[in-house]
Amino acid sequence: MRTEPIATARLTLLPLRVEHAAEMAAVLSDPALHTFIGGTPSTPEALRTRYERLVAGSPDPAVSWHNWVLRLTGENALAGTVQATVSGAEQAEIAWVVGTPWQGRGLASEAARGLVRQLRRQGIRTITAHVHPDHHASAAVARAAGLSPTEEEQDGEISWRLDAPPLPDRP
Numbered sequence: 001m002r003t004e005p006i007a008t009a010r011l012t013l014l015p016l017r018v019e020h021a022a023e024m025a026a027v028l029s030d031p032a033l034h035t036f037i038g039g040t041p042s043t044p045e046a047l048r049t050r051y052e053r054l055v056a057g058s059p060d061p062a063v064s065w066h067n068w069v070l071r072l073t074g075e076n077a078l079a080g081t082v083q084a085t086v087s088g089a090e091q092a093e094i095a096w097v098v099g100t101p102w103q104g105r106g107l108a109s110e111a112a113r114g115l116v117r118q119l120r121r122q123g124i125r126t127i128t129a130h131v132h133p134d135h136h137a138s139a140a141v142a143r144a145a146g147l148s149p150t151e152e153e154q155d156g157e158i159s160w161r162l163d164a165p166p167l168p169d170r171p
Contacts, residue, residue: 001086001122003066008114016067021048027099036132082115090125109144116145120167130157
């Protein structure tokens with residue numbers, strides 16, 4: 001799988017770089033973002049260290065990490081992230097987060113749909129996300145991306161899944 005830019009109507013999903021850490025620390029600084037995902041906002045230094053690990057890639061050769069930042073088209077501002085952890089040739093787990101100032105505009109749904117489309121074009125057949133049962137906005141993003149809730153849970157979160165054939169790769 002390739003981590004390359006993904007364009008949507010209002011966003012460009014740019015492959016994560018360590019240099020994004022300072023701006024992303026500000027984007028992700030609202031403690032409310034951590035209500036369902038846990039933890040606390042990271043300092044720019046801590047986020048830089050995390051991004052260094054993510055960019056270096058998974059230590060497991062059977063797993064690959066793909067991370068993007070969301071840049072608003074026509075603006076010089078990052079608004080969030082999406083990620084995919086690909087296991088084997090046909091399975092991926094995805095996640096998303098959009099900074100508080102950009103929420104409520106459908107950006108997470110748009111980014112997740114773009115990510116799912118890209119994954120399917122690259123041969124991924126099963127796409128999963130894990131959503132806290134009380135996180136209704138995130139459930140709406142999963143639904144908008146084509147995923148459906150399952151009866152499975154992981155760490156108290158509902159597993160959402162899309163099982164579909166790959167899409168043809170278009171230029």
